[in-house]
Amino acid sequence: MRYSEMFLPTSRETPSDAEVISHRLMLRAGMIRKLTSGIYSYLPLGYRVIKKVEQIIREEMDRAGAQEVFLPAVQPAELWIESGRWQFYGKELLRLKDRHNREYCIGPTHEEVITDLVRNEIQTYRQLPINLYQIQTKFRDEIRPRFGIMRSREFGMKDAYSFDADDSGAELSYKKMFEAYNRIFSRCGLSFRPVEADSGSIGGSFSHEFLVTADSGEDGMVYCTSCDYAANLEKAEIARPEERHIDESEFLPLEEIYTPDVRTIEEVSAFLNVTTQDIVKTLIFSADDSPIAVLIRGDEEINEIKLKNYLGCDSLELATDDIVHEVTGAPKGFAGGIGIKSEIIADYSLINMRNFVMGANKQDYHIKNCNIGRDFKIKDFADLRIVEVTDLCPRCKSPIEFARGIEVGHVFKLGTKYSKAMKATFLDKDGKEKYMVMGCYGIGVGRTMAACIEQNNDEDGIIWPFSIAPYHVLITPVNIKNKELLSMAEKLYDNLEGRGIEVLLDDRDERAGVKFKDADLIGIPLRITMGPKKLAEGKVEVRFRKSGEVREILFDDVEDFVVQVVKREQ
Ligand code: 9G3
Numbered sequence: 150m151r152y153s154e155m156f157l158p159t160s161r162e163t164p165s166d167a168e169v170i171s172h173r174l175m176l177r178a179g180m181i182r183k184l185t186s187g188i189y190s191y192l193p194l195g196y197r198v199i200k201k202v203e204q205i206i207r208e209e210m211d212r213a214g215a216q217e218v219f220l221p222a223v224q225p226a227e228l229w230i231e232s233g234r235w236q237f238y239g240k241e242l243l244r245l246k247d248r249h250n251r252e253y254c255i256g257p258t259h260e261e262v263i264t265d266l267v268r269n270e271i272q273t274y275r276q277l278p279i280n281l282y283q284i285q286t287k288f289r290d291e292i293r294p295r296f297g298i299m300r301s302r303e304f305g306m307k308d309a310y311s312f313d314a315d316d317s318g319a320e321l322s323y324k325k326m327f328e329a330y331n332r333i334f335s336r337c338g339l340s341f342r343p344v345e346a347d348s349g350s351i352g353g354s355f356s357h358e359f360l361v362t363a364d365s366g367e368d369g370m371v372y373c374t375s376c377d378y379a380a381n382l383e384k385a386e387i388a389r390p391e392e393r394h395i396d397e398s399e400f401l402p403l404e405e406i407y408t409p410d411v412r413t414i415e416e417v418s419a420f421l422n423v424t425t426q427d428i429v430k431t432l433i434f435s436a437d438d439s440p441i442a443v444l445i446r447g448d449e450e451i452n453e454i455k456l457k458n459y460l461g462c463d464s465l466e467l468a469t470d471d472i473v474h475e476v477t478g479a480p481k482g483f484a485g486g487i488g489i490k491s492e493i494i495a496d497y498s499l500i501n502m503r504n505f506v507m508g509a510n511k512q513d514y515h516i517k518n519c520n521i522g523r524d525f526k527i528k529d530f531a532d533l534r535i536v537e538v539t540d541l542c543p544r545c546k547s548p549i550e551f552a553r554g555i556e557v558g559h560v561f562k563l564g565t566k567y568s569k570a571m572k573a574t575f576l577d578k579d580g581k582e583k584y585m586v587m588g589c590y591g592i593g594v595g596r597t598m599a600a601c602i603e604q605n606n607d608e609d610g611i612i613w614p615f616s617i618a619p620y621h622v623l624i625t626p627v628n629i630k631n632k633e634l635l636s637m638a639e640k641l642y643d644n645l646e647g648r649g650i651e652v653l654l655d656d657r658d659e660r661a662g663v664k665f666k667d668a669d670l671i672g673i674p675l676r677i678t679m680g681p682k683k684l685a686e687g688k689v690e691v692r693f694r695k696s697g698e699v700r701e702i703l704f705d706d707v708e709d710f711v712v713q714v715v716k717r718e719q
Contacts, residue, residue, distance in 0.1 A: 150620070152655040156193050159667050169365045171602035172297030174611050178671045187294025187302030189595075194671060197619035198598050199305065203284050205336045205616065206307045206592060213329040215280040215309050220262050222286055226252035228261035232570045243290045255288040260567050260589060263310040267585070268573035274314040277575060277585065278322055282309030284594065298595040299555065300367070305594040312568075312585040314577060319586040323562055326590045330359055330558050337597055338614030339557070339604060344370045345380040346559065347454050356561040359592075360554025361600040368556050371549045373542035382551075383454045385536035386543040393501045401504050401518035409513045412482025414447040417515060421506060424448075428506045429499060429519070431484035433468040433476055433491065436460045440468055440476045440491040442484070444527070445534055446498035452535045459494075459531050483508040485516060486525040493525065496533040555600040556593070563587040605695075611672030612695050615718035620653040622711055623673040627661040627680045637704065638679050641689075644708050650715055669694065675714060677707060 180195030229235035311322035346358040369382035428447035485507035565584040626638040
């Protein structure tokens with residue numbers, strides 16, 4: 150491509166509303182432009198990268214045995230009513246009506262559509278397993294789109310859906326997708342980690358997120374310093390501590406203390422001059438509208454995702470003040486395990502605690518020297534708290550680290566959630582009707598590109614890996630008024646194009662400095678600078694964008710040199 154003919158509006162100034170480097174650089178490098186909040190256009194340079202990422206995805210999806218389809222973006226409400234999700238989602242689901250006043254949504258995902266397609270066409274186990282994928286635009290009406298295309302409202306996603314006859318088949322489909330994702334993100338030149346994740350509202354039993362390590366990432370993760378355990382912060386498990394034998398003789402007598410208007414853990418700690426680790430917090434929740442008391446050590450925090458998954462409830466929120474009063478007999482701030490009118494569960498942090506402080510379930514009173522067993526019963530201990538960097542790996546007990554990441558992919562075991570809701574059944578080899586076992590697998594295409602920039606940039610601009618670079622080589626003749634120089638550059642350009650190399654020729658009538666700045670900004674991995682002096686010696690200068698390494702190569706050898714480098718780096 151000739152730069153002088155390309156729609157490539159680079160710019161020097163940094164846009165004010167761009168908070169992350171990938172958003173800033175994509176705007177400055179003329180890759181994207183905002184149409185409106187959370188909705189972006191891809192310009193030629195940006196779209197070439199998108200197509201490279203999609204190509205890698207297609208190759209690996211096809212290699213894993215998935216088949217490409219293309220599903221409608223506009224989806225009838227009926228399917229979402231059947232799956233029970235029409236009421237479940239709020240304003241994030243963009244809904245609309247057609248001329249006949251029939252209701253639709255703009256697809257934020259395609260479980261309903263694909264399950265409807267498959268249930269109409271698959272009748273027997275002989276037709277399973279099947280894995281269908283598409284690369285398609287999704288719409289999710291995010292309340293606050295940010296970070297350019299990293300959290301946009303309209304975005305390109307590869308979404309795949311597998312259908313199996315049984316759980317073991319579904320395990321195999323999941324494994325194939327998991328491995329394909331590792332290959333895809335490796336080939337895109339990313340450093341990433343698959344982390345155990347929560348399945349959230351999508352249902353199903355298990356899932357992994359693929360996080361690209363970047364400080365600008367919105368997702369927190371923990372990973373083990375020695376084994377390959379890694380988990381999303383919300384999901385990270387905590388090992389159950391060893392129970393130390395506690396002898397009842399160590400229990401001190403209960404002591405009720407007047408603590409006027411002393412409610413929070415910090416206030417109790419200061420008033421009674423005890424550490425927060427010697428206090429137990431009693432939180433009252435409403436789980437599917439029934440109250441439950443959850444106890445945790447004063448210096449820890451409850452992880453509500455873990456609590457919701459442990460209780461298996463649909464709705465979970467902190468109880469209202471009235472319910473707290475009803476259940477504890479006191480206003481908020483004085484709740485405790487002794488004499489409470491609800492079941493009690495406790496986080497592992499209470500194991501091995503003794504003679505601790507708790508609310509007295511009486512206004513303006515707390516109790517000292519509480520002990521589990523003697524003074525109150527706990528229904529169960531569970532892993533309910535947010536992981537801390539001082540926790541140990543639940544698999545191998547080694548120290549763990551925290552990191553931030555950008556979620557570029559997510560693979561889910563769905564089980565029969567959608568096939569049951571939508572009666573996607575098949576006849577097994579005994580002629581019995583069974584529900585198909587599903588999995589679903591997503592990759593954010595634009596987000597993968599943005600994550601690559603987050604990990605590959607410097608103060609001059611983007612540094613593309615060859616695998617998804619918009620062009621392999623940029624030829625920069627320093628002065629196009631020098632006709633001989635320009636014709637040599639064009640000759641090299643034609644020859645490289647002829648050998649399948651993707652070349653951008655900067656034939657603009659611009660000063661060399663401008664050309665070099667643009668070259669570093671748009672991040673083409675290889676730059677061939679042609680100047681009259683070096684050319685008089687029959688040489689050109691080849692510069693590697695990533696390492697900054699500069700090589701002088703004979704003009705006659707540079708074509709083979711470039712073909713070699715591109716073949717090696719691809
Ligand atoms: C909605 C809206 C937003 C959503 C969903 C539904 C996320 C929704 C989860 C998934 C799960 C997987 C297939 C590809 C991989 C991800 N946000 N999810 O279901 F109506 Cl408004 O999309 N789907």
